[in-house]
Amino acid sequence: MSGRLGGLVAAELRKAVATRSVRLLVVLGAVLCAAWATVQVLVFDPDDVVAAYGMAQQGYPAVMIAGILLSAGEYRHRTVTWAYLVTPTRVPVIGAKVVAGAAVGLGAGLLAAVVTVPLVMVLLATRDAPLFDPAVPLALLGSVLGTALWCVFGVAVGALVRNQSAAIAVALLWTFYAEWTLIMLVPEVGRWTPTGAAKAASGWTRVDLPVAGSVLPAWAGALVFLGYALVAVALAGATVRRDVT
Template sequence: MARLISGEFAKLWSTRLWMWLLLATIGLTALFASLNIAFNDDPATLAPPLATAAGQRLLFGTAAGGAQTLVAVLAAIGITTEYRHRTATTTYLTTPHRTRVIVAKLVTYCLVGAAYAIVCLAVVAVIAWPWLNARGIDVTVTGNGIPATAMGVIAAVTFFALLGVGLGALLREQVGTVVAVLVYLFVAEPIVTRIPALQDWTVYLPGPSASALARITLTDQSFLRPWQGGLVLALYCLGVISAGLWRTTRLDLT
């Protein structure tokens, strides 16, 4: 298994895609955090005041919003590339146990997702500390529930990496998988979750579940408890990965 994981990392480093997506993730995180701080005093904002624990948890929780979508895209590309460039046949001939290959990809992109999340948390901290200190707001990474939020962010991004691998294994088609992930997470889900009449069930969607795991609070939207959000995401991962494994092990590569 160690050899397979090493091979997956070698494939990942062989292109610059991971670097460009990391830079895009950093940019999105910086944008989200900056907008949160800049408009926090606006009466129309949905965020709690940054002087409160809830406001600071939301601020650090923006790291998940910046990372989880692009990590899912990176993970999906990591497996669909095998089918797009016809390298899957060689991969599975080298390692006939296809499940082991998928497990190696899952482990690889879990680690990559955790690394992306940590980088994004650092970006938020670098932006937040001087900006909020200039406003006279004290920020401490050891209080106000921020450590729990940071762990939730890392877990949420890791779950999205697993979802990316599972979707890639299930759908196989690279462009379609990437477009589906981007449209759903950037367009469809944000629209649906803002409809008050649907909020009784939209809390169980992947994005809101990740927000719950990161202990995010909004003034107009309710979330599950953190452990419930984590459980929901775990069930999504279990379902998608199981379907992806079934297709990988039962169907032809052509």
């Protein structure tokens, strides 16, 4: 990393850590993971050990919003002017935000894993289910890295849309309703959506309701989701020259 980009990343992290809503969303993400893990084991399927641990990625809506705040928040508060005065070429600012977003997302993913793993162990023990499966470490890795990518995805969406409220609304409605509807009802299509791919990366293997279908293999899901994140980042970088008035 060049010194210049290093300084920009440090600046973005300084701002991210100082933003209360970002900190709250990271914590909320871990809470969501704990709630979903509980539901998965106690309500859905106590035998799917991998899916239970993979709930460590279920905080993704909160983490994605945190990512959106990191970029669109600068337009909302008009602070992007300062960033572009320091770095008038602008693209390095997006690059630094992506790196900072990945770091925030990685932190969120690790926090979620630290909360989810012991909770799932206790829950599985109460159900007399096996506590471990050889696929669990990879599912956890997929969950943590997937969470980091969700934050990056949010950074890119926020930089593209710029209007913070609109970016949050569009991202939530799309991932929750459009993508989950596809995953549930048209899994052949749904598994290729960002949510479908990210879920696959976290070790989620089946679609139970209401149409039978399968998701991508974990590695393929990870690659597809990485692809989405990179395309979103590229679009954000390509549109960064728009006027700031």
